[in-house]
Amino acid sequence: MEALVWFRSDLRLQDNPALRNAFEQAKNVHAVFIFSNNQLKKHNEANVKIDFLKSNLFLLEEKLDKLNVPLTIIDSDGFDNDASLIEQFIEKKNIKKVFWNNQFGEDEAIRDKLVKILLDKKNIDYETYNDQIIYEPGFLKTGQGLPYSVFTPFKRKWIENFEMDFLDIEYRYEARNNLDYSSNVRDFDFNYKKTHQVNMELWPAGEDEAETRLLRFLNEKAIDYSKNRNDPILDGTSRISPYLALGIISSKKCILEALKINNFEFNSGHIGVTKWIDEIVWREFYKNIMFSFPKVSKGQPFQDYSKTILWRYNEDEFNAWKEGKTGFPIVDAAMRQLLNEGWMHNRLRMVVAMFFTKNMLHDWRLGEAYFMQNLIDGDFASNNGGWQWSSSTGTDAAPYFRIFNPITQSTNFDKEGTFIKKYVPELKDLDKSVIHNPSIEHRKYCKYPEPILDLKESRLRAIDAFKTAKS
Numbered sequence: 001m002e003a004l005v006w007f008r009s010d011l012r013l014q015d016n017p018a019l020r021n022a023f024e025q026a027k028n029v030h031a032v033f034i035f036s037n038n039q040l041k042k043h044n045e046a047n048v049k050i051d052f053l054k055s056n057l058f059l060l061e062e063k064l065d066k067l068n069v070p071l072t073i074i075d076s077d078g079f080d081n082d083a084s085l086i087e088q089f090i091e092k093k094n095i096k097k098v099f100w101n102n103q104f105g106e107d108e109a110i111r112d113k114l115v116k117i118l119l120d121k122k123n124i125d126y127e128t129y130n131d132q133i134i135y136e137p138g139f140l141k142t143g144q145g146l147p148y149s150v151f152t153p154f155k156r157k158w159i160e161n162f163e164m165d166f167l168d169i170e171y172r173y174e175a176r177n178n179l180d181y182s183s184n185v186r187d188f189d190f191n192y193k194k195t196h197q198v199n200m201e202l203w204p205a206g207e208d209e210a211e212t213r214l215l216r217f218l219n220e221k222a223i224d225y226s227k228n229r230n231d232p233i234l235d236g237t238s239r240i241s242p243y244l245a246l247g248i249i250s251s252k253k254c255i256l257e258a259l260k261i262n263n264f265e266f267n268s269g270h271i272g273v274t275k276w277i278d279e280i281v282w283r284e285f286y287k288n289i290m291f292s293f294p295k296v297s298k299g300q301p302f303q304d305y306s307k308t309i310l311w312r313y314n315e316d317e318f319n320a321w322k323e324g325k326t327g328f329p330i331v332d333a334a335m336r337q338l339l340n341e342g343w344m345h346n347r348l349r350m351v352v353a354m355f356f357t358k359n360m361l362h363d364w365r366l367g368e369a370y371f372m373q374n375l376i377d378g379d380f381a382s383n384n385g386g387w388q389w390s391s392s393t394g395t396d397a398a399p400y401f402r403i404f405n406p407i408t409q410s411t412n413f414d415k416e417g418t419f420i421k422k423y424v425p426e427l428k429d430l431d432k433s434v435i436h437n438p439s440i441e442h443r444k445y446c447k448y449p450e451p452i453l454d455l456k457e458s459r460l461r462a463i464d465a466f467k468t469a470k471s
């Protein structure tokens with residue numbers, strides 16, 4: 001039988017149920033990846049993430065080639081086009097069955113529905129799998145049969161239902177006979193123009209690299225994760241997010257390897273390891289929110305009351321925030337980290353998002369979009385969840401009156417000011433006693449801007465705006 005595996009956000013061989021099942025059932029296996037600049041743009045995908053995607057496709061092709069599975073990249077105008085492109089490929093290669101791993105964003109679900117209708121019409125079999133998170137999205141429900149909207153009970157249920165069999169992911173692929181054509185990945189015109197300034201050596205591509213990175217983190221840093229995860233200069237987190245976002249590694253693999261060093265315990269053992277697994281569960285929580293509450297994919301807040309908040313808009317402030325020139329050193333260092341690395345430390349994502357939505361009182365959707373446009377790990381569900389948490393519009397969100405003070409955050413989490421000095425070099429000569437909030441003289445001397453706003457006043461303005469919306 002001729003089988004087709006349609007790769008999407010699962011650019012790996014290990015723990016890839018669609019690929020594995022195709023190998024188990026079919027003699028000849030073909031592979032496609034549908035690439036669409038239009039679609040990537042519609043979803044605000046970052047230029048750096050597309051760069052990373054491309055490199056990963058090259059490495060995926062090399063791995064598949066060793067198994068005699070040619071990877072065909074197909075150019076598309078967007079999701080509306082994909083069903084007919086799949087149809088053409090099926091006809092050309094006489095495919096009898098199609099395999100894919102589900103994506104469950106709104107647009108992706110609509111696309112897949114169209115593809116299924118077409119395959120049904122043509123009497124072509126297909127099998128689809130859940131590979132992005134442990135349980136099918138929407139599977140875990142509260143006692144009342146409702147989707148969870150609070151993290152802690154979700155996590156409890158997630159652990160209660162967990163079976164160690166889920167982690168039986170080892171599989172040895174046996175190479176197939178050569179097919180009569182080869183991959184087009186090297187000749188394909190991605191029409192890609194690099195506009196980012198990220199040093200890609202920070203993010204080597206490929207699933208071997210993802211696994212090495214995971215194991216290095218677990219062996220060297222995970223035990224101290226609880227202690228070090230909030231200090232941006234320590235680099236105490238895994239930086240695995242870009243690999244999870246494109247499915248270069250699976251969450252099952254992450255959990256399996258973490259459990260191995262924790263005696264297969266979720267609730268005891270090393271607190272650093274259990275805390276890290278919690279974060280993987282946060283990712284699963286937000287994917288469930290996206291699935292069960294479609295409004296969040298339509299630009300709407302989770303909390304209806306927040307629809308009436310009167311957001312401000314000031315272009316100069318917005319630009320200062322984007323460029324890392326707000327005059328608040330920790331905010332500026334974080335925003336420059338984003339531009340330099342395509343990534344930002346989690347604590348700082350919260351700091352800059354709160355600063356944007358509370359102190360600047362700008363609409364969270366603008367910040368959400370800017371993050372997507374610049375993050376190498378851009379993931380709709382986690383990004384939307386993070387922005388709605390920070391702006392107190394989301395599920396299980398920070399209460400609206402909880403507003404991080406960026407200077408206090410800076411003193412607490414970058415005590416020595418080392419992180420600030422790395423990303424805001426104009427402040428490198430300042431002592432740690434002044435670097436978090438330089439005086440007017442220091443600012444002049446360092447050619448560093450005055451603060452764009454008054455923290456106290458802007459805090460009260462935000463509380464007022466939220467209170468009015470709530471009343």
Ligand SMILES: Cc1cc2nc3c(=O)[nH]c(=O)nc-3n(C[C@H](O)[C@H](O)[C@H](O)COP(=O)(O)OP(=O)(O)OC[C@H]3O[C@@H](n4cnc5c(N)ncnc54)[C@H](O)[C@@H]3O)c2cc1C
Nearest residue numbers: 237238239240241279280283346349378379382383386387
């Ligand atoms: C405003 C805002 C926007 C965000 N946007 C994204 C995004 O687009 N893509 C993204 O992957 N994460 C996003 N996050 C979550 C988090 O900041 C990143 O996942 C994390 O910083 C990635 O670094 P790491 O791999 O070293 O994480 P680690 O601390 O090593 O955690 C391991 C993994 O757990 C998951 N994780 C960790 N924290 C969270 C969280 N708060 N929510 C959901 N999953 C989490 C990630 O998959 C991460 O790779 C956002 C958070 C905020 C506050």
